[in-house]
Amino acid sequence: MADDMNQVEVRSFAEGDKVKGTVTKVEEKQVLVDISGSKLDGIVPISELSSLHVEKASDVVNEGDELDLIVTKVEEELLVLSKRKVDAEKAWDEMKQRFEEGKVFEAEVKEVVKGGLVVDLGVRGFVPASLVEDHFVEDFTDYKGKTLTFKIVELDEEKNRLILSHRAVIQGEKEEKKKGLLEKLETGQIIEGKVQRLTDFGAFVDIGGIDGLVHISQLSYEHVEKPSDVVSEGDTVKVKILSVDRDNERISLSIKETQPGPWSNLSEKAPRGQVLKGTVKRIVSYGAFVEVFPGVEGLVHISQISHKHIGTPHEVLTEGQEVDVKVLDVNEADQRLSLSMKEFEDKADFEEKYELPEENTGFQLGEMIGDKLKDLK
Template sequence: MFSPDETHTKMPEEELLELYQESLDLPTAGSIIKGVVERIEPEEVYINVGFKTEGTCKTEELKDSKGNITVTIGQEIEVYVEKANYKAGIIRLSRKKALELLVWNKLEKAFKEKEEVKGKILKRVRGGLEVDLGVPAFMPSSQVDLKPKRNLDKYIGRELLFRIIKFNRKKENVVVSRKVILEEEQERAKKELLDNLEEGKIVYGVVKSITDYGAFVDLGGIDGLIHLADMSWGRINHPKEILRVGQKIKAKVIKYEKDKEKIALGLKQLKEDPWNYVYEKYPPGKKVKGKVVSVVNFGAFVELEEGVEGLLHITEMSWKKIKNPKEVLEVGDIVEVAVLDVNLDQKKISLSLKQTQENPWNTIALKYKVGERIRGKVRNITDFGAFVEVGEGVEGLVHLSDITRKPINHPSDVLKPDMEVEAAIIALDPQRQKLSLSMKDLEPDEWDNFVAKHEVSDILEGVVKRIADFGLFVLVSDGVEGLVHVSEISKAPNQRIERMFK
């Protein structure tokens, strides 16, 4: 240690030395200067800093991580003056401190002027990430991206651009943000997009979110909506059938409200409306294949191509009567149908499945003639008669009066569902698809038999079947009824016949 006297005598000498060096404009301690490498020794590197003076720097500071010397003789480098005594010829230099000081100067300038700096993300730390800018910097997790990210590990090792948002050189504290840069880029992109946007323009974006009614697409700082109805010319039930979050897509601007910043997009508008060529592709009478996409109570909808569907009515599904379309078709079935009609104004196509099959009425007309016998099964019974199926898709009507020669009150008195019967054809019209049958024509004619066995004045016995004001209906033989008029009945003047016969 020095005594007070020694310190007092030394200080003026140092001050005089510094004043001398300053008068000569020589580099002083704490400054950064340039020098040329003259010699490289194991422990020190000699650097010519001018003024016929050499300074020394530790060799270790000029090695890379593998221990290799990073400078060559004759190379000019920047160094930090740690100590300078030109009178004694002692100049101690530091390459490491020079680099650090240069970095701090650069970062301070970038902070003041809001410039971007490049750095490498090194590792995760509490609350965010550590970034190497030449000196350690901290980036909070909230400043990593436009939205908070749970997985920060994917950023480690990446070289990115940052904005310094906090800077304290004295405390060596640097806080950076990537989010600020991204927000500015987004805002620039948004402005450029809005300035150049117009209806009909093709744009590119990324699907941001999907709802039941559509999908929102990020166009670069602003979102556009693709409504479900504008996604496809064909039938879709939910946007997820054709889109997924994160998918890059191309779309057309179909509506743009600049003042509200509302953008309506369309996918199907990228293609021409298929109905423009429907009549040429699907004229009436043409047979085409399609896919059943919906089955309802009154029929089924068949997709002929994307955006073009036709109605297959239940009456056109089969030549035979069906109660439910699901008896014939299911969603997903591939069917061949015939085009019946095309209405371009209403965008409707009528289709037929049975027209692609052989008409059973033509077959019946070729096989049977009026008067011939035919067999069938009772399918439906009504108050006025019964319908008999004589072939697939062909039913004939047996009227109540043609069921039997015997008097009956209802067809069910004789017929039951699914009963097999034989009848005679009394009328056949394949064009109108009408067939009239008679079962009684195949029964013996009781009237002919009765007339052959009896004459006028024969006395008969019978059963009273009905009583009317004008007389009695009497069954005198199977299938034969006779009328006994009231004038032929012996009775008192005021006597009523319904009291005489029960």
């Protein structure tokens, strides 16, 4: 009689009906439940407990848990039920809303599989390896069990396809940070940064979430052949902000302007009378500019090039020539340095020399006059 009653009650249910059930027993590959509002039992196979692969039922539910279930099969005296399908229906509704709103949410990484990560959101969410971080990751083993932030980047319920991205969240955070930083930056500020990469024309420096360019001409007061001669990737450097283009997110920086200038304390390095070695850099009509320290050029006026009279400096000097010079005057404030080269010449070498008549010529002046007088007679 009881069996007949059960059969009658079972027939009152149909596939697709939603019911509530209380877990009465957890076996390895299935769960037994008591259907609320009836005297029927139901079975939830392990494959219907979760959208993810489950090794044993106890990993998902415990005795006494109340579950929302859906009928997948009606047998003679019991119902075959699914927790997974109910969870999926609820999950898809929530995922659609999150996708439309571009919402960021947290979730735990349940599995590490070939090609990426798997997340349980009531439905299976997949994170391709390329969308995990904004940098290359060789091994994802340590990601299992981690809680990360995600955005949904692709959703197709019919194909049961849900693609997540942690990288998109990171990039979004960086963009927000970049905007905030751009608003705070001002020309003339001196801040600390880290050299990110080098190019032929300079170095890109991270100044807290945004990169600025230090042009090769702004790396040092000295002439720089290539940026790697001055800085290396990973170096921490002080930089001065030269300009900020907020619309195009471009920042020009200088390292050399955070350092003492080449003219700083020059009067100590090159006091009056100091003898220095230098290189002729430029020749002009009124003299020659000689570099005596990196970034410091002094003028040798044409009158200080040689004791000998010269029409143009080109008669004596050529660009690139190494010369000795003597400091005549230093003006740090105006960045002027007066030099002399003629100090190293022997002035006597350029004085006119006249030969005196020999003391004994073999005849006397009187004799010459006497001979002339004789001729006149």
